[in-house]
Amino acid sequence: MLLTQSADTIIVLDFxxxxxxxxxxDRAIEIGAVKLENGEVTERFQQLMNPGFRVSGFIENYTGxxxxxxxxxxxxxxxxxxxxxxxxGYNLVAHNASxxxxxxxAELEGISRSYDGxxxxxxxxxxxxxxxAPNHKLGGLVEYKNISHDGVFHRALADSEMTAxxxxxxxxxxxxxxxxxxxxxxxxxxxxxxAKAALPQMLKRxxxx
DNA sequence: TGCCAGGCCCTCTTTAGGGCCTT
Numbered sequence: 001m002l003l004t005q006s007a008d009t010i011i012v013l014d015f016x017x018x019x020x021x022x023x024x025x026d027r028a029i030e031i032g033a034v035k036l037e038n039g040e041v042t043e044r045f046q047q048l049m050n051p052g053f054r055v056s057g058f059i060e061n062y063t064g065x066x067x068x069x070x071x072x073x074x075x076x077x078x079x080x081x082x083x084x085x086x087x088x089g090y091n092l093v094a095h096n097a098s099x100x101x102x103x104x105x106a107e108l109e110g111i112s113r114s115y116d117g118x119x120x121x122x123x124x125x126x127x128x129x130x131x132x133a134p135n136h137k138l139g140g141l142v143e144y145k146n147i148s149h150d151g152v153f154h155r156a157l158a159d160s161e162m163t164a165x166x167x168x169x170x171x172x173x174x175x176x177x178x179x180x181x182x183x184x185x186x187x188x189x190x191x192x193x194x195a196k197a198a199l200p201q202m203l204k205r206x207x208x209x
Numbered sequence: 210t211g212c213c214a215g216g217c218c219c220t221c222t223t224t225a226g227g228g229c230c231t232t
């Protein structure tokens with residue numbers, strides 16, 4: 001069910017984790033998110049969390065999040081309970097959302113919490129809308145679209161802010177380049193489900209609405 | 210020390226394989 005009471009408001013989120021798979025025992029170590037309301041960031045959420053074990057040197061280097069930083073952080077359970085409250089009632093966006101959704105589901109299951117929004121993946125959207133981009137990594141798309149950034153990558157809040165800017169850019173490009181008057185979350189989700197070859201026709205129909 | 214997952218999507222496809230993307 002697509003939420004309708006907050007159709008123009010979404011939460012853009014990003015996890016930093018100890019690895020790639022919660023099924024292999026990996027945990028979240030940081031959550032960052034912004035609330036996008038009518039094209040503006042109106043709230044931010046950022047919190048480190050202690051996974052209960054030491055993270056690898058690779059993750060320390062990749063994220064800049066050290067074991068020292070995590071030692072005094074609150075537990076995943078404590079942080080995720082707060083985050084569950086933050087996202088309640090809103091649809092969700094993430095870059096390569098299947099990754100973040102797996103960790104969100106796993107961490108919330110651990111505290112018997114859930115969420116009622118739906119996910120849309122900004123990477124799947126970008127693959128369709130920016131087929132000529134050299135790649136569809138978040139950083140690559142930010143460069144490709146000349147989106148301003150502060151040079152911080154692989155930290156949860158910074159990446160969620162960049163994903164939010166990319167989302168707004170895609171909304172703008174749908175208006176300007178495809179004449180879609182009011183692109184919304186529902187249309188964005190529909191685009192990710194549409195084959196590339198069928199996209200021009202689908203956008204033409206949306207432009208007429 | 211080296212490796213691990215999973216979903217999407219393309220193609221030299223569909224009785225499959227491999228690259229991309231996330232940490």
